[in-house]
Amino acid sequence: MTPDASEDFRRRQPKGDKRDRTRAKLLEAARTLIREKGHEHTTLEDIAERAGMTTGAIYGNFKNRDELFISLGQTYWPPIKPQVKPGANFAAIMRAMADATIAAIPDRSAVAVGRLTGLAYTLAHEEMRAQVREITAQSYAFGEQWLRAVTKEEELPMPAGQLVRVIHALIEGLVFQRLLTPDLVPDEVFRAAFGALAKKADHE
Known part of the structure; x- marks a missing residue:
């Protein structure tokens, strides 16, 4: 050219x-x-x-x-996006969530230190925490709508609003523990954790 x-x-x-x-x-x-x-x-x-x-x-x-720092987190630590087929039941959705979380580990491994230092900075700055709280609340609201769109409320083990928070905490905890002690948190643990939510739903 x-x-x-x-x-x-x-x-x-x-x-x-x-x-x-x-x-x-x-x-x-x-x-x-x-x-x-x-x-x-x-x-x-x-x-x-x-x-x-x-x-x-x-x-x-x-x-x-602060907005630039928040954008860093959103860019380099994006949300987990499971591939869910139309009409999938809750157990299938949880399997897809486990698979998507496992698939994200290599990318998250490369930026985990930055993520943790960003969280530490946020905890020490009230204005930043307020912004993160608002963004997280919006994310939960979106996740709640998504859950209701892909499955029936009666299939869920708890109210959708609570479930999105549990899933978020489960993902973050499992990913960080996997990165810290990989041999102690194999893929089977991820699948068992999400599978337990589906079993709880089946038993209710």
Whole structure:
């Protein structure tokens, strides 16, 4: 591609693509700096400089440093998304949840330290905790709607609103324990844990 053609190609790229690339570059710069300096000592100016951008680029994508940090968690520690076939019963949904959690372990392993340091930073900052609480509440509400859409309420071992919280805690706990002591938490433990929820539902 000639220089002129390359420039024309860039001009014709959708603006959304450029925005996504800018956000990705800023997030990766932030991630690298946090590894080097920690959350407390990573400033927006540092992030902009590392990304080769201005602080204006940051404020064009994030309201403040906390929002950028939250976006890091959402980007590098995304939610588990099971593949559920239409008409699946609750036991099948739980098997799919276990499989999706197991499949996510390699990607989560690569970013687990960053996740834990991010959680520690959040626990120490009240405003950040408030934002995370709001995002988590929205996630639970979405999960509750999803559960009601893919299965019948009477099949659930507990109210859907409680169940999404239990599943979330189960996923996070199992994943971190697997990363810490892999030989003690094999795949069978994941499947047994989610299977136990399905058995509880069957017994009620």
